[in-house]
Amino acid sequence: MKKRVAVVFGSRSVEHEVSIITAVQAMNSLDEELFEVIPLYVSKEGAWFTGEALKTMDAFRDLAGLPGKAQRVQLQPFAGKSTFVVQVPHRGFMSHATDVEPLAVDVALFCNHGTNGEDGTMQGMFELLGIPYTSAGVTGSALGMDKVFQKQLFAAAGIPVVPYVSFSRRAWRSSPDDCLRDAEQHLQFPMFVKPANLGSSVGITRATDHDTLRYALEVASHFDRKLLVEQAVVDHREVNCAVLGNDDPMPSACEEVFSSHAFLDYDAKYKVGYKTTAGSDSGPQKAEARKVPADLGDDLTHRVQELACRAFTTLDCRGVVRVDFLIDGSGAVYVNEINTIPGALSFYLWEAVGMQYRDLLTNLINLACEAFEDRRSNIVSYDVSDILRLGSKGKSGTRKV
Numbered sequence: 001m002k003k004r005v006a007v008v009f010g011s012r013s014v015e016h017e018v019s020i021i022t023a024v025q026a027m028n029s030l031d032e033e034l035f036e037v038i039p040l041y042v043s044k045e046g047a048w049f050t051g052e053a054l055k056t057m058d059a060f061r062d063l064a065g066l067p068g069k070a071q072r073v074q075l076q077p078f079a080g081k082s083t084f085v086v087q088v089p090h091r092g093f094m095s096h097a098t099d100v101e102p103l104a105v106d107v108a109l110f111c112n113h114g115t116n117g118e119d120g121t122m123q124g125m126f127e128l129l130g131i132p133y134t135s136a137g138v139t140g141s142a143l144g145m146d147k148v149f150q151k152q153l154f155a156a157a158g159i160p161v162v163p164y165v166s167f168s169r170r171a172w173r174s175s176p177d178d179c180l181r182d183a184e185q186h187l188q189f190p191m192f193v194k195p196a197n198l199g200s201s202v203g204i205t206r207a208t209d210h211d212t213l214r215y216a217l218e219v220a221s222h223f224d225r226k227l228l229v230e231q232a233v234v235d236h237r238e239v240n241c242a243v244l245g246n247d248d249p250m251p252s253a254c255e256e257v258f259s260s261h262a263f264l265d266y267d268a269k270y271k272v273g274y275k276t277t278a279g280s281d282s283g284p285q286k287a288e289a290r291k292v293p294a295d296l297g298d299d300l301t302h303r304v305q306e307l308a309c310r311a312f313t314t315l316d317c318r319g320v321v322r323v324d325f326l327i328d329g330s331g332a333v334y335v336n337e338i339n340t341i342p343g344a345l346s347f348y349l350w351e352a353v354g355m356q357y358r359d360l361l362t363n364l365i366n367l368a369c370e371a372f373e374d375r376r377s378n379i380v381s382y383d384v385s386d387i388l389r390l391g392s393k394g395k396s397g398t399r400k401v
């Protein structure tokens with residue numbers, strides 16, 4: 001029996017459009033012998049849709065006209081069963097709220113990037129629905145979105161990160177001079193100012209002096225309530241490495257990303273970008289923006305791969321992630337950030353080590369189902385007699401999703 005795979009994408013995020021590209025590529029690459037694809041698109045307003053039309057880029061060229069080409073859905077769990085239901089209300093004259101077409105899905109392939117998808121919120125919803133999904137869980141996803149929590153945990157695990165300071169928007173608004181002094185006492189120019197939770201370089205500014213630092217903090221404060229100021233790594237190289245697995249992760253090839261900009265801003269990332277699989281027309285094509293495998297030599301490659309796996313484990317990740325590094329002129333390696341649902345699911349980094357995109361997706365789905373079974377084996381509900389038995393004889397209890 002083919003597994004029904006809900007491909008979840010879009011949602012309220014500055015990376016909405018990038019997510020559409022990731023999803024369309026994935027839907028066209030899933031193994032048709034093993035899987036049936038159910039697109040699950042979340043609009044920028046937060047409405048959920050499904051339908052055949054959502055499998056190609058054409059449906060998304062006119063977002064305002066999309067509701068006419070797709071069906072609205074609501075998600076409802078069938079408690080106690082391993083498949084779940086997407087309700088598709090019939091449209092048209094004489095339809096009733098109870099007229100629904102149940103549509104079971106076995107597993108969700110997450111292609112969301114950024115807020116309301118990569119940050120733990122979607123993961124929480126699918127936990128409650130009881131549907132296996134292909135990303136880190138609620139905690140790992142939330143930590144993966146927060147650049148400050150990440151750094152704190154990486155530093156505690158002995159993973160090198162650049163020096164930084166962080167403060168709240170409230171502190172910035174009430175005493176900006178104290179915040180500026182804090183940054184200037186602990187760090188040297190140039191610095192990078194970032195909202196703690198965002199992505200695609202939105203709200204990020206490189207500050208070269210007191211005045212640009214003030215401006216950069218003002219900009220970032222419009223995007224998040226937590227602000228991060230980092231020491232810039234000068235003459236840096238940017239290297240990324242993906243990691244795949246659950247409890248026993250493995251690293252991909254490394255890539256080096258090049259840019260003519262002072263840093264990789266939104267345009268540099270997406271107007272150049274990744275090479276797509278053969279036959280796909282959905283992505284930007286300027287492949288010289290990245291080199292896979294990166295020219296690092298064996299020692300540096302192993303160091304990056306080892307740190308990438310440690311970063312994955314430190315944040316309790318699952319599925320596929322991409323860990324981004326900054327390497328300075330002396331060869332010192334810093335973890336810059338982790339992306340728990342990376343652009344294009346980093347398929348090109350796996351192709352470079354001989355894993356085809358189709359097989360990466362199959363692996364991801366198998367890992368999601370394994371992780372789901374593992375969670376399901378936890379005891380989550382007791383009645384009084386179970387507790388008494390546990391106290392006297394040892395392990396017992398009811399297992400529920």
Ligand SMILES: Nc1ncnc2c1ncn2[C@@H]1O[C@H](COP(=O)(O)OP(=O)(O)O)[C@@H](O)[C@H]1O
Nearest residue numbers: 162192199200201202230231232233263264337
């Ligand atoms: N500390 C730093 N030193 C040098 N360049 C940096 C630093 N932090 C960020 N950058 C540059 O800014 C880009 C975006 O920053 P990043 O933290 O990766 O944010 P995003 O989540 O938006 O991708 C990076 O790809 C890099 O080019």
Ligand SMILES: [Mg+2]
Nearest residue numbers: 200201324337
């Ligand atoms: Mg980045």
